[in-house]
Amino acid sequence: MDPIIAATHADPYPYYARLRAEGGLVFHQGLKLWVASSARSVAAVLAHPDCHVRPAAEPVPKAIADGMAGKVFGQLMRMNEGERQRCPRSAIQPGLALIDENEINALVSARLITPDADGLYNAMFRGPVCVVAALLGFSPAQGRAISELMADFIACLAPLSDQVQLKASHAAAEQLRGYFVELLDDPDNRSALFAGIRTRFAGEAETLIANLIGLFSQTYEATAGLIGNAIVALIQNPSLLRDSTRVDHLIAEIQRFDPPVQNTRRFVAALCEIEGVKLNSGDVILVLLASANRDPQLNDSPDAFILDRPHRRSFTFGAGRHQCPGQMLALGIASATLSEILVHQPALDRLAWKYRPSLNGRIPVFSDSP
Template identity: 60%
Template structure:
């Protein structure tokens, strides 16, 4: 196992503990990466101005750079620094904080939840992005289509993507851009209007790209959060029983799951200037792998880090980032996951009849469910 293959391992956490034992910042010669695995090291890297989200020589992944998906990627606030990061964030982040949880719950419950693995797949992957599309003013049919197109876009962003997935990502980018252009011109949705107002004077392509980015962030991270929460209930029937009796604990469960077994296990930063982090001298062009899932279990950050505690005091986590690139959609993602998990528990779906595996990924931990044979 290494820090990358660990993301989809059945239980990577003992391995992460062994990484921490070696020190907060270590160099892996086989991967040719610096590894930041302690809370102190991860926080220092995420907050350092010379550690960027993309390498200077490749701001857009080479595989998509010349197509529509690459043009969207290049404008995403989460993949940029400076004004191209700050301005879109300033327009979108305040709106995401004002979403009514009851509205999210109503949108989730309005979607029919099928039994078995097919129903869970819909709840994990189709539902969350559909909810965001509905908040932006799309009708139910278009919301579902937009969610499916978002899945195609996301599938083309991985270095594991094949030619078919790359082609689908380019087509999806164009279709999503057309959908959003029509929605913006309609000027009939207050939520979208607030975002557009925040982008006043900024380029229209940047606005559309970051609306697509809002969907893509929701799609994968929320799917993993919902799936890993379900796995926690499958692995601990007593915990499942507690939530069945007291659904008000769903929020505490999700907060602990995103710390204990996060859907984003690692992320990368690229050194752009000579710098020193916790006594380690770094050169431009070097790459740092931040093992967020390891830092979440640092005992200096959370006492009893390997134990699930619903009522954990002062819970801290790097799963949604920190510093200038902290995810602005944390409240939205947790709200959608909360409503979705509540709907699943209310239906009393037989979770013990499910099998699962993790979707292939270099950094994500997203379970895919199937009906047990």
Template identity: 60%
Template sequence: MDPITAATHPDPYPYYASLRAKGGLTFDQQVQSWIASSAEAVCAVLRHADCHVRPPQEPVPKAIAGRPAGQVFGHLMRMNEGERQRCPRSAIAPGLQDIDRQQVRAWVRAGFIEDGAAGLHHAQFIGPVAVVAALLGFSPADSRLLSALTRDFVACLSPLSDAAQLHAAHRATGQLQVLFRKRIEANDSASAWLTGICQGFAGVAPNDLVANLIGLLAQTHEATAGLIGNALLALIRDPALLHRIREEPTLIGPLQAEVQRFDPPVQNTRRFVVARCDILGVSLEPGEAIVVLLASANRDPALNPQPDLLLTDRLNRRSFSFGAGRHECPGQTLAMDIAAASLATILERAPQPDRLDWRYRPSVNGRIPVFSDRP
């Protein structure tokens, strides 16, 4: 196992503990990167001004540079620093606080159209994006289309994608751009959130606005699918907990909150050193890369007592699953609301968990289980 393959290992957490025992920030010869594994190191790297989300010499991955998906990638706030990161965030984040949680739950339930593993797949990978699209004022039919297109687009974000997936991602990018431009040009009152976002982007290049709206859907697709899947997996592995949750559905929210710490959908992220700096006594040089093990930091006893126990009533829960510092995800509350509502609906309508098989989707940083009906 190494810090990259650990993301989809059945149980990477003892390995993460061994990395923390070696020191919070160490160099790994196998992956030729620094590894931040402790809570202290992860926090220090994520908050350091000289640790950027992209290497300066490659702001857009070579595999998509110069193509439609690459053009969108280059505008995403999560892939930029400075004003190109702060401006989109300041436009998008405020409206998240005003979203009606009851409406979100209603849309989740309405979108669950199939029973069995097919319905479960829909709940993980289609429903959450459709909910965000609905919040932006799209019709139900367009929301489902946006979900399918987002699924194709996010393939370009993985270094594991093949030529066919990249081609589909570029095609989906063009369709997403058209749909968002039409939605913006409608200039109606279907979405107060979208109206506020457009006002926040006033005076900014239109491509920045459209790209970051696509980015909202992309982040929802990956992270929320993992939140839902890993919570269901926790219940499959613990029948007593499943029974308790079925008896007390109000515990679904606390369960989802604990699972995002205990077994997060994004296991690691990366930072790139842009200037000589010192972090926790380690001297880092420009051009060096750091693999930031969010999942390991979540299990650091210095951050959470009894970190290897899944406790729905955990006090003062702390987590890096949604990042920290200037790139902390502003949509955490919405993602958790969608995930909890989805899990509640799955437990009502999906097959009994012991009738499901599962596997982790191939990824270098995501921990996203995919389920199928057992023969």
């Protein structure tokens, strides 16, 4: 086991506990990077101004730098610092926080969900993207097309993708850009969310388009992981399915207990000291968000699944200047989708799952057991 393999291991949490016991911020000789595993060290790294989201020498991964996916990547607020991060964030975040929960519920309930493995896949991956598309003013047909393109586009964000997948990602980025160009030019768009974003945004249109594509990419994977890991929890602990169980409480606890994003990275931009450790420019820090969530210094009884947990704290959506702006939207879509899935009474005991190959994500894909 190492901190990267742990993301898709059946149960990485005992291993994370051992890492925390070794020290909050330690160097991993095998991976040749620093590992932050405690709540204290994770908070310190995420807050430090010299810990950046991309290495200075490679702002865009070399594998995609020459294509459209690379152009999109290079403009994403989540992959930039300073004004390139603040401008799109200040335009997009306020509107996401104001979305009506009833509107999300209505959009989710309008979708056809079947209780088999294929139905769960569509509900987890395609459904959330379609909901966000509708909120921005796309038609249902456009939303379905965008959700299909997003499945190809996210390959540009995954270091494990091969050349065929990366080529498809560039093509998907071109098509996604086309949809957003049309959205910007549509005089009949009645989306309050989109209108607010346009009013607040003061940058170039291409930057706005890239960050709206980025909003969909984060929706695609993170929300799917929230839904999927909640289903895994229900399979492993059927008692959670009591009639009195509030699905929103279940989703809130699962994002802490078994999060879809297990780790992220930070790249040291200048000589600095964090938690008594001297770091050099160019050092890489693997930030174990999932480990910090289980730190007893952050949450009491951290290895217990407590639906009505008081004072729940979590790093799943990040912290500080790069905290995910769509946290409430993701939780709302995940809760509404899981509620709709459970209405159809899926045979959970007949489902098997494995985790999608990933260096940082924990996203189950289900199959129907023979």
